Amino acid sequence: MKLATLHDGRDGRLLIVSRDLQRAVVADAAPTMQAALDDWSGIEPELRRQAERLEAGSADSFAVDPLALDAALPRGFQFLDASAFLAHNHILADAWGFEKRGEQEPPLMYQGISHRYFSPHEDIAFRSSADDVDFEAEIGVITDAVPMGITAQDALVHVRLIVIVNDWSLRAFGPAEMKGGFGFIHAKPPSTLSAFAITPDALGDGWRDGRVHLPLEVWRDGDCFGRPLGGAMHFHFGELIAHTAATRDLYPGTVIGSGTVSNYDAEQVGSGCIAERRALDALARRAPTAYLGNGERIGLALAQGNEKPLGIIDQIVRIG
Amino acid sequence: MKLATLHDGRDGRLLIVSRDLQRAVVADAAPTMQAALDDWSGIEPELRRQAERLEAGSADSFAVDPLALDAALPRGFQFLDASAFLAHNHILADAWGFEKRGEQEPPLMYQGISHRYFSPHEDIAFRSSADDVDFEAEIGVITDAVPMGITAQDALVHVRLIVIVNDWSLRAFGPAEMKGGFGFIHAKPPSTLSAFAITPDALGDGWRDGRVHLPLEVWRDGDCFGRPLGGAMHFHFGELIAHTAATRDLYPGTVIGSGTVSNYDAEQVGSGCIAERRALDALARRAPTAYLGNGERIGLALAQGNEKPLGIIDQIVRIG
Numbered sequence: 001m002k003l004a005t006l007h008d009g010r011d012g013r014l015l016i017v018s019r020d021l022q023r024a025v026v027a028d029a030a031p032t033m034q035a036a037l038d039d040w041s042g043i044e045p046e047l048r049r050q051a052e053r054l055e056a057g058s059a060d061s062f063a064v065d066p067l068a069l070d071a072a073l074p075r076g077f078q079f080l081d082a083s084a085f086l087a088h089n090h091i092l093a094d095a096w097g098f099e100k101r102g103e104q105e106p107p108l109m110y111q112g113i114s115h116r117y118f119s120p121h122e123d124i125a126f127r128s129s130a131d132d133v134d135f136e137a138e139i140g141v142i143t144d145a146v147p148m149g150i151t152a153q154d155a156l157v158h159v160r161l162i163v164i165v166n167d168w169s170l171r172a173f174g175p176a177e178m179k180g181g182f183g184f185i186h187a188k189p190p191s192t193l194s195a196f197a198i199t200p201d202a203l204g205d206g207w208r209d210g211r212v213h214l215p216l217e218v219w220r221d222g223d224c225f226g227r228p229l230g231g232a233m234h235f236h237f238g239e240l241i242a243h244t245a246a247t248r249d250l251y252p253g254t255v256i257g258s259g260t261v262s263n264y265d266a267e268q269v270g271s272g273c274i275a276e277r278r279a280l281d282a283l284a285r286r287a288p289t290a291y292l293g294n295g296e297r298i299g300l301a302l303a304q305g306n307e308k309p310l311g312i313i314d315q316i317v318r319i320g
Numbered sequence: 321m322k323l324a325t326l327h328d329g330r331d332g333r334l335l336i337v338s339r340d341l342q343r344a345v346v347a348d349a350a351p352t353m354q355a356a357l358d359d360w361s362g363i364e365p366e367l368r369r370q371a372e373r374l375e376a377g378s379a380d381s382f383a384v385d386p387l388a389l390d391a392a393l394p395r396g397f398q399f400l401d402a403s404a405f406l407a408h409n410h411i412l413a414d415a416w417g418f419e420k421r422g423e424q425e426p427p428l429m430y431q432g433i434s435h436r437y438f439s440p441h442e443d444i445a446f447r448s449s450a451d452d453v454d455f456e457a458e459i460g461v462i463t464d465a466v467p468m469g470i471t472a473q474d475a476l477v478h479v480r481l482i483v484i485v486n487d488w489s490l491r492a493f494g495p496a497e498m499k500g501g502f503g504f505i506h507a508k509p510p511s512t513l514s515a516f517a518i519t520p521d522a523l524g525d526g527w528r529d530g531r532v533h534l535p536l537e538v539w540r541d542g543d544c545f546g547r548p549l550g551g552a553m554h555f556h557f558g559e560l561i562a563h564t565a566a567t568r569d570l571y572p573g574t575v576i577g578s579g580t581v582s583n584y585d586a587e588q589v590g591s592g593c594i595a596e597r598r599a600l601d602a603l604a605r606r607a608p609t610a611y612l613g614n615g616e617r618i619g620l621a622l623a624q625g626n627e628k629p630l631g632i633i634d635q636i637v638r639i640g
Contacts, residue, residue, distance in 0.1 A: 075397065077395065077397065077434065077435030078433070078435055080505070083502070108500050108501075108502045109502060109505050110431075110502035110503045110505070111430075111431045111432065111433070111503065111504075111505065112431065113398070113431070113568060114397065115397030115398055115571035115574075116571070126567075127468075127469065127567065131567070148447075149447065170567055173567075177501075178501030178502070179501065180428050181428075181497075181498030181499065181501060181503070182403070182428045182429060182430035182498070182503050182504070183430045183431065183501070183502045183503020183504070184431075184502075184503070185400070185429050185430070185431065185563070185564055185566075185567075185568075186566050186567045187567075189567050189568050190568065243505070244505055246505075246506050247446075247447065247451070247490055247493075247505075247506045247507075247509050248433060248505075248509050248510065251435035251436070254435075
């Protein structure tokens, strides 16, 4: 099943979308994505019945206008973002000489902004190119309510929806904020979510072992910047959820981000962010790839064969 | 003006409370604290008019039952907590040998849990005393909408309400999470807010220079644990707001925490958390003060002469 949110006030209006993302109907069972997640077990069956009617050709369906769509979840109460691809950490560690994160260490995660997510076709304003504006191509999942103390295996049931996340990052602030130990305030403005949020079964065997086994395509100004595989994630999403829920409950609508999708052969498949590319540049003694400048365009999409099962994020940055 | 929230669903019901905290009326101008903050400039005058009628003896007022009150703001979209009392950092640095935070460095802040705040008289459940359960006595402010890039001076206008915060902390996780640089996930479960949230003018000259110039009293099992002065805050709340808003906007209902209220003469005035007390123990070569055990009771109150202008937080911890 595929869902989206129509621009309409702060929380929008929940839509059910056809498998090919071309047609939609307004959901009857819940007014908003948050309301659906608040009582997912009760509401999901009704949404699925309406989705079946849509595929059969509902009379009340309408053509999807991508520009009329908000982020799949326009705002929520928790965004917990990980760095779950160790390749990303290890490439940066090789380049800049810091200690690598070990495979047996717990995942690195921080709490980010969730009071708003950017919609997938809106321009993003940043204040200065001196902030070193970067994107991070991530896979995200959205949970319903998760009780404190859940196991990694049990947590997988709470992966209700899958989204693409662009975790915009201001690299100029990252090192000092990490050194302080309190995590990111300046370095992490709001993130973008894809318009479409889909249930894991909608990816077929692209979803297994708690991971999305598909490439995440990244374009910069129309050129392919990377096509790293999501299946290389060191921690699966159940492990990330269980990690965060060790000493807290998770509220419905919690977004769990994978961190930059990254593969050890990034020199071949490309990278999910400029910072990683600059680490590769340093290792190869090339001139560093520039951070984003005003007017640049960043696109993200999961690829499954010739299809883009989560649509595309396609945004222009406005800097200064 | 003094406000509170009656237990009633997830967001409660906004109350206007008399200056002596004894009588209340249901607010006419906004159903919830969040709704009032969403349009504070428009709604505040109406709330103040109703508060004047309450002081004059409204026929529809009722006696305040402390147990019927939720946290002043039961949930919100951002909790940004600082470590704004350098004395706290310097005492710990002296004891444990790490580098002191300098007076010219920016404030240390992290994004914490805001999808729920504990109410001031509810028991708090923790999983194990091995997690080293601690309290942190803090002063907090609640903002309305704050635009990105605001100055510290302009930010003071957005200090709409003052609360007491108990930022419950699990010390066993702090050092490793700080070393990772991503901030706190396990170390910071939800916080408690006071039942009452009051406008800065309600403190008279207790509020000046963006700081609360009053002692924050802390009791552990009925004994005074500390009475540090809030006016010793190195960064004022306008500076904390401006710091967080440098690269993001703040959503109405953002709670800004001061961090543990702490004075350099903590050996005399006492401390706002056990961790600081243990640092003093180490410096004095005393046996370390124990972290909290099951059934212990923690009380917090701002003191102004013989009054408690924000009421009291009084909670029992249930561990294991």
